[in-house]
Amino acid sequence: MEDHFEELERIWDDKYANRFGFWQDYVTNVIHRYLECGDLHFGFARVKCEACGHEYLLAFSCKRRHFCPSCHQKRVVEYSEWLLGNVLKAVPHRQWVFSIPKRLRIYFLYNRKLLSKLSKCAWNVIRACLESTALQDDATPGASIAIHTYGDFLNFNPHAHAIVPDGCFLGDSDFQMAPMITGKDLSEAFRHEVLTMLKKEGKINDAVIENMMSWHHSGFHVHIGERIWPEDEKGLENLARYIIRACFSQERMVYIPVTEATDGVAKVIYTSKDGKTRKTFDALDWLAHLVTHVPGRYATSQFS
Secondary structure (H helix, E strand, C coil): CCCCHHHHHHHHHHHCHHHHCCCCHHHHHHHHHHHHCCCHHHCEEEEECCCCCCEEEEECCCCCCCCCHHHHHHHHHHHHHHHHHHHCCCCCEEEEEEECCHHHHHHHHHCCCHHHHHHHHHHHHHHHHHHHHCCCCCCECCCEEEEEEECCCCCEEEEEEEEEECEEEECCCEEEECCCCCHHHHHHHHHHHHHHHHHHCCCCCHHHHHHHHCCCCCCCEEEECCCECCCCHHHHHHHHHHCCCCCCCHHHEEEECHHHCCCCCCEEEEECCCCCCEEEEEHHHHHHHHHCCCCCCCCCCCCC
16 A cells, blocks of 8 residues: 555546546545554554553554454454444344345445445345234334445445344344245345335436346345354354455455566455455556445444
8 A cells, every 4th residue: 555555546537437436535534544553653642551660652543444454353343242232132133135236336336325225225125024024013123234345356246234133023022033034035125126216316217127127137136144043142243243344355465566576567466255266456456446445434334
């Protein structure tokens, strides 16, 4: 980032705007704060033990979520602890994942406000599905939903991950588990929600909807994971951390600076999550993909 960020910002409009949209001002702030993270020159606290007198300097962190590996990982841990301790009840849960076809992703790339509406579409499907399985009219479902904008190699792939109680709450203390639900049964409902939302937002028209409705494979997909029982606290903790994980992993990334590159162009080699595939990026292209997934300030999508 230190080697290439200034150049990336300078050439963005000419080289990357058509692919990733206009440069977002908040990205500049995120990067500058990240480059100052942990540097004593930009502020620190003096920590002293009153008992033994030992003291040390603790540099301020940048607290940039979804970018700084250190700060975001702290947020992941804090979020999972908060979710397990204050939100999720001692009932079975499942992970639900909602995906959309490639044809529609560009609308979310150029208008990030649509991402919160995508999570609303997912919530509408969850709520309607679980309420339909309940025996009482006052049954209440719930979910914690997070939007991911990235695929394995940082391609723009907006989709929703949700931690969902596997049933509905009845009154103050009762819980009714839902019967077995498959994501295949819900894909059409999710397609209807997303197409209706995009038409309302003026992104698509009836002709586009009619064309997409004729597809043999719609491109919309809903996946429902295995049930996680209340006693499996580790499984639920791992899921809570997973749904807000960072878009990339340092452990799977290798940086080759200009001085070590055979062709004089800095590179990033990135390994897929399953460890079976590697892809090589020019360093500037890698950073362009990376900053595309930095969320705007206050951008969040959760329903509990």
